[in-house]
Amino acid sequence: MAGGATLTSGEYIKHHLTNMTFGQIDGEWRLAHTAQEAKEMGFWAFHVDSLAWSLVLGLFFIWLFRKAAKTVTSDTPSGLQNFVEWIVEFIDSSVKGSFAGKNYLVAPMALTIFVWIFLMNAMDLIAVDWLPQIAAWIGHTAFGADPHHVYFKVVPTTDPNVTFGMALGVFWLMIYYSIKVKGLGGFLSELAFHPFGKWGLPVNLLLEGVSLISKPVSLALRLFGNMYAGETIFILIAIMYSAGWSLGLFGGFLQLGWAIFHILIITLQAFIFMTLTIVYMDMAHTVEEH
Amino acid sequence: MNINATLIGQSIFFFAFIWFVMKYIWPPLINALEERKKKIADGLAAAERGKHEKELAEQRAKEELAEAKKQAADIIAQAQKRSNEIVDEAKDAAKEEGDRIKAAAQSEIELEVNRAKEQLRVQVAAIAVEGAQKILKSEIDAKKHESVLDELAAQI
Numbered sequence: 383m384a385g386g387a388t389l390t391s392g393e394y395i396k397h398h399l400t401n402m403t404f405g406q407i408d409g410e411w412r413l414a415h416t417a418q419e420a421k422e423m424g425f426w427a428f429h430v431d432s433l434a435w436s437l438v439l440g441l442f443f444i445w446l447f448r449k450a451a452k453t454v455t456s457d458t459p460s461g462l463q464n465f466v467e468w469i470v471e472f473i474d475s476s477v478k479g480s481f482a483g484k485n486y487l488v489a490p491m492a493l494t495i496f497v498w499i500f501l502m503n504a505m506d507l508i509a510v511d512w513l514p515q516i517a518a519w520i521g522h523t524a525f526g527a528d529p530h531h532v533y534f535k536v537v538p539t540t541d542p543n544v545t546f547g548m549a550l551g552v553f554w555l556m557i558y559y560s561i562k563v564k565g566l567g568g569f570l571s572e573l574a575f576h577p578f579g580k581w582g583l584p585v586n587l588l589l590e591g592v593s594l595i596s597k598p599v600s601l602a603l604r605l606f607g608n609m610y611a612g613e614t615i616f617i618l619i620a621i622m623y624s625a626g627w628s629l630g631l632f633g634g635f636l637q638l639g640w641a642i643f644h645i646l647i648i649t650l651q652a653f654i655f656m657t658l659t660i661v662y663m664d665m666a667h668t669v670e671e672h
Numbered sequence: 673m674n675i676n677a678t679l680i681g682q683s684i685f686f687f688a689f690i691w692f693v694m695k696y697i698w699p700p701l702i703n704a705l706e707e708r709k710k711k712i713a714d715g716l717a718a719a720e721r722g723k724h725e726k727e728l729a730e731q732r733a734k735e736e737l738a739e740a741k742k743q744a745a746d747i748i749a750q751a752q753k754r755s756n757e758i759v760d761e762a763k764d765a766a767k768e769e770g771d772r773i774k775a776a777a778q779s780e781i782e783l784e785v786n787r788a789k790e791q792l793r794v795q796v797a798a799i800a801v802e803g804a805q806k807i808l809k810s811e812i813d814a815k816k817h818e819s820v821l822d823e824l825a826a827q828i
Contacts, residue, residue: 401678403674403676405676420674423676424676426676427674427676428681432678432682433685436682440685440689443689444693447693448697451696454701454704456704456707456711467705470705471705487690487694490693490694490698491693491694493693493697494686494690494693541678542675543675543682544679544682546682547678547679547680547682547685548683550683
């Protein structure tokens, strides 16, 4: 438990759920020392931990797959190539199953989303205190910071900024391809004259508008909600370790069980995000019949 | 839980990674998969073709074997026929040659016999003359008794 006895359970949870935020406060750019300061930094602040982990994991994904892609052969594949091909084939069949149009972006996007989100989610399986403790120690010894004020959240997908960042990326691509395929008029008429024809225009706009906006929101919130809840449960279990050895032992079993169950959730959430992206892209490419 | 510029940063990462994957990772991997798929299909097709060809070849070999057997039988029959002919011819030739040799020998024998007869006649004549001389105790004038002698000789 970070900081030992000086933190109450509430503070402990709060500490774990606060990002390391870099932004402008009182005219100077620095890390926020408290959650309050992070809030005061406003929009132009960055969650250093989320961004760094998402970047590192993304680069790891790129590095691994690029390594396989460079030596790829159609002859007998090596171990790494086998693994990569297995994923690629899985993504390819998912895309072929749900995406009817012709677009060379969709399959690579699905691959990126699936593996990247899976890796980011998988950070959840690392015991909740390890990386924040290390960060606190580094922050304290290297930068002289108060260890209680070093915030470090290691699961990027528990940060709504990250999930919304990706969901909005999908959203823009959706709109871009909708307009590209159907034309601006086609896209707008789909919003305005569907599903009730031109006499139901306001209702149409409202319905279609809501369904359009709900796509990225549901994408982002579903992933964020699942991962945030999972992370919170890990933190709650971790609190048990400070409440005597019997409860601690019980907590250990709970953590193991939850982690095993969580393997399913992290994979499933990555898969759902990917599949919905493919479906949304497919909707952007097909002209709906009236 | 504050919404801030992290969102923009994440979007930038998102597009950058997708771009990289689309450009440098997806195409080689999917091409290799397609290529392998094609290779396997080709291999299967080739195996199928090979099997078919083998069947054809077997069929052809069977036919050829039957043909060869038939030809061999023909050749043997022909050879037998020819050998019979040769034997017959040889028999005929041998017979002819034998007859010829026999005829030649016969004529020679006759010739010898005649010659022996002639000699014998001459000798008998001489003996007769000698005998007669001894009986007559005189010489017989060959010239005088030529006709007698000849007659005698002819009788012998």
